[in-house]
Amino acid sequence: MSPIASALTIAGTDPTGGAGIQADLKSFQEREVYGMSVATSIVAQNTLGVEDVHHLPVPFIEKQLHAVFHDIAPQAVKTGMIATSEMMEMIAMELKKNRMPYVMDPVMVAKSGHSLMEEKTRKTIQGSLLPLSTVVTPNVPEAEILVDFPIKDQEDAKKAAKVIVEDLGAQAAVVKGGHLPGEAIDVLYEKKEYHFFKSPRTETKHTHGTGCTFSAVITAELAKGKSIPEAVKIGKDFITAAIHYTLGVGRGNGPTNHWGLRLQGVPNNATGGNDNE
Numbered sequence: 626m627s628p629i630a631s632a633l634t635i636a637g638t639d640p641t642g643g644a645g646i647q648a649d650l651k652s653f654q655e656r657e658v659y660g661m662s663v664a665t666s667i668v669a670q671n672t673l674g675v676e677d678v679h680h681l682p683v684p685f686i687e688k689q690l691h692a693v694f695h696d697i698a699p700q701a702v703k704t705g706m707i708a709t710s711e712m713m714e715m716i717a718m719e720l721k722k723n724r725m726p727y728v729m730d731p732v733m734v735a736k737s738g739h740s741l742m743e744e745k746t747r748k749t750i751q752g753s754l755l756p757l758s759t760v761v762t763p764n765v766p767e768a769e770i771l772v773d774f775p776i777k778d779q780e781d782a783k784k785a786a787k788v789i790v791e792d793l794g795a796q797a798a799v800v801k802g803g804h805l806p807g808e809a810i811d812v813l814y815e816k817k818e819y820h821f822f823k824s825p826r827t828e829t830k831h832t833h834g835t836g837c838t839f840s841a842v843i844t845a846e847l848a849k850g851k852s853i854p855e856a857v858k859i860g861k862d863f864i865t866a867a868i869h870y871t872l873g874v875g876r877g878n879g880p881t882n883h884w885g886l887r888l889q890g891v892p893n894n895a896t897g898g899n900d901n902e
């Protein structure tokens with residue numbers, strides 16, 4: 626029997642289940658990867674926005690990491706919301722001791738506009754976690770902060786992905802295109818090559834946690850031994866379906882449908898979810 630692939634998410638929480646470690650665990654499960662999670666910050670949020678944030682003490686986050694690493698070794702790890710430099714530096718130390726494929730989703734601001742990363746931490750990321758990362762998955766606003774220039778179109782996105790790899794030290798970078806107009810096109814730069822992942826844009830407000838879900842699926846696929854382009858392709862297909870087959874829950878920006886990919890080809894979407902045709 627082949628060993629069970631397992632993945633670890635190190636991120637904040639979302640009690641309504643659409644983002645953070647809750648979304649990551651749903652994504653791991655959908656990809657048949659055993660999911661584990663370490664909480665960094667407890668976030669009181671829903672589809673309408675963020676009410677409050679409680680950062681866990683760094684030693685307690687470290688204890689959670691040791692509890693995982695001393696018992697069930699993950700084959701891949703991702704980080705999501707890491708709010709403070711102190712958290713980031715401790716996590717970087719732990720990831721240096723436990724080397725494995727590492728996806729960094731540089732969560733900085735929630736879709737509601739609430740900051741999820743302290744201002745000074747935005748620069749810490751470049752000297753700590755970014756050089757350790759196998760794949761970095763910034764959206765356009767996050768990429769603009771990392772590379773310190775505006776990203777207005779696909780050419781800028783290509784330039785940013787290349788800078789994140791060649792100047793900032795990531796092994797690969799995906800600059801996601803959800804915040805740019807037109808089709809949803811993500812640009813991957815890896816091994817001096819570009820790969821483009823394109824999907825029609827679904828006109829919907831229910832895109833809460835799209836970045837979390839996308840990066841979690843990439844993590845799950847890397848845990849199963851897929852190449853970076855293969856993992857990103859599956860992540861793209863997964864998030865495209867998750868947005869398309871929206872659940873329509875929540876009074877604000879609702880979550881995506883983590884079983885959306887299973888609905889493709891199912892007549893009348895027998896297992897729930899609305900078809901965003």
Ligand SMILES: Nc1ncnc2c1ncn2[C@@H]1O[C@H](COP(=O)(O)OP(=O)(O)O)[C@@H](O)[C@H]1O
Binds near residue numbers: 804
């Ligand atoms: N309305 C949409 N329709 C289809 N795909 C989308 C849509 N919005 C975002 N995506 C895709 O979802 C993923 C997340 O992208 P993006 O929204 O840019 O990141 P984030 O969720 O971190 O802000 C990317 O693969 C992007 O192409």
Ligand SMILES: Cc1ncc(COP(=O)(O)OP(=O)(O)O)c(N)n1
Binds near residue numbers: 638644668
């Ligand atoms: C705990 C936590 N992590 C990440 C997010 C970001 O989700 P969202 O606000 O939907 O923004 P995207 O990055 O997915 O566009 C969050 N809200 N909470």
